[in-house]
Amino acid sequence: MKLYGYWRSTAAYRVRIALHLKGIRFESIPVHLVKNGGEQHYDNYAAINPNQLVPTLIDGDFVLHQSLAIIDYIEASQSGLSLYPDCIKAKAQVQALALDISCEIHPLNNLRVQQYLATELSITNEAKSQWINHWMQIGFNAIEKQLALTAGCYCYEDQITVADICLVAQVYNANRFNVDMSGYPYINRVVDNCNKLEAFQLALPENQLDAQ
DSSP, X not given: OEEEEOTXXXXXXXXXXXXXXXXXXXXXXXXXXXXXXXXXXXXXXXXXXXXXXXXXXXXXXXXXXXXXXXXXXXXXXXXXXXXXXXXXXXXXXXXXXXXXXXXXXGGGGSHHHHHHHHHTSOOOHHHHHHHHHHHHHHHHHHHHHHHHHHBXXXXXXXXXXXXXXXXXXXXXXXXXXXXXXXXXXXXXHHHHHHTTSHHHHHHOGGGSTTOO
């Protein structure tokens, strides 16, 4: 497998965690999202991912984008640790948590949104920071309430799931932007427990070949 990504991309981070949890060997191919206007916009990359975003997974002649779709493909096609509970209702809860993070929190602070705020709307860095903090805190407030009902060591009891993958990557992003995380004891406990595991450590942005 080949994974096109960027060391600090939240979405690519999710997929790296999943691959390492599954014990899958893969080739990491960096796509610099900022240098020279962003390599994701180059014709050769846009040809495999028309959204001009990362990550993109290539498995033989199969090409797939969108981090959660990639994770579900890995889950369905590869053996190893299961990333979902067996119970249908619990699986749906875990999927909802993952979507709350990846669809409700992450898109509002994604790189291209930040770039649009700054270049097209002339938003100051201070105002952009307020934007990021506002939307992340609204999202984390909801996640914290849900974890109070479902969390053990991890988001769903004591089983590592896709919800943990999404949460760890998003909290890393929050820390980058100095979001105050002190009011989220369940989130912090889950993230701390996850980051003790080798798969999460291997996937850390700082541990990637293209880290700067």
